[in-house]
């Protein structure tokens with residue numbers, strides 16, 4: 001993991017919604033130091049903004065799922081009018097997504113929205129972009145300047161600059177696209193800078209994960225604005241998750257990216273859940289709720305693990321708010337090892353579940369009782385942590401595993417005796 005790239009910082013929200021900061025690390029406009037804010041998770045409503053009741057319900061559902069910021073489309077005047085009713089009823093900062101009609105941006109600003117997303121490439125004329133900038137400046141609102149691979153248009157006067165950049169990226173697989181994206185960003189940002197407006201976040205999306213990685217990497221070297229990461233039109237959830245997470249994960253691991261939106265053709269609640277999980281896994285956000293580990297199962301499986309894991313996941317998501325590490329393992333091959341590292345664990349054996357809490361065996365129950373007993377132990381452990389009687393990640397007792405693997409035994413004794421190579425060869429072959 002590389003350290004976060006320092007950027008300017010922008011703030012989104014108000015006293016009622018709370019303020020979400022994006023980026024940071026460079027001094028603010030008064031010269032005061034800023035600290036990089038936690039990477040935030042954004043999503044976008046899937047329904048019509050002018051259907052006020054449904055829109056409020058969807059925004060609140062997304063906020064409950066963990067969205068830090070929610071974007072809404074405002075293609076028509078009835079959508080920006082609806083914002084006046086929606087904004088007082090939600091508790092998360094709202095971004096108005098504007099394409100083609102600069103008046104929608106002005107109306108959204110008037111309605112009290114917290115940020116504007118604008119693609120200057122599809123606003124007719126420069127004067128209209130300046131009007132939006134001035135309206136946001138007057139209210140202290142930031143703007144995301146977004147270029148999408150699909151919506152960038154070449155202009156004659158920029159072709160010279162594109163050629164220059166084309167030379168810079170000539171060895172690059174996506175050289176032409178990088179040249180055009182950066183040229184457009186330079187062109188757009190010049191309009192903002194001429195208005196002395198720097199409260200800008202940048203996005204440069206594509207449906208191609210490799211283009212996204214390359215584009216943001218190059219942009220991060222050239223601009224000091226916070227970056228909104230995303231793969232656009234990523235497809236259905238089943239493949240879109242991989243497309244998004246590969247690109248965003250690579251960038252975030254390199255310290256690039258200050259806010260993320262995972263997008264695919266499905267309920268945006270999943271976008272929020274997947275975005276948060278990505279940040280948890282990379283250690284960029286403190287996990288809320290259970291960290292669930294489970295084995296993939298194999299021919300050694302001793303219980304119906306797929307069902308058990310899903311039941312455990314659903315129940316714990318509803319009942320546990322602390323980041324308790326829970327392991328659900330199918331047999332004794334890797335069960336003891338994972339149980340040892342988890343706060344609460346079960347590994348199966350002979351249609352039974354052996355349950356451990358911080359390395360201490362607390363139960364050995366038949367398969368049909370595993371779910372209830374595991375949940376009970378998780379809740380009891382959570383209560384003890386809350387009362388200060390236990391600490392997350394603290395192991396009390398070494399697990400003594402059974403000795404099932406034949407002549408080499410479980411491995412633990414052999415490791416202690418210095419016979420590590422044989423044990424490694426055996427366990428690698430087994431699981």
Ligand code: SF4
Pocket residue numbers: 295296297298299300301302329330331332333334335430431
């Ligand atoms: S060997 Fe590993 S994957 Fe197979 S059931 Fe046991 S713990 Fe699960």
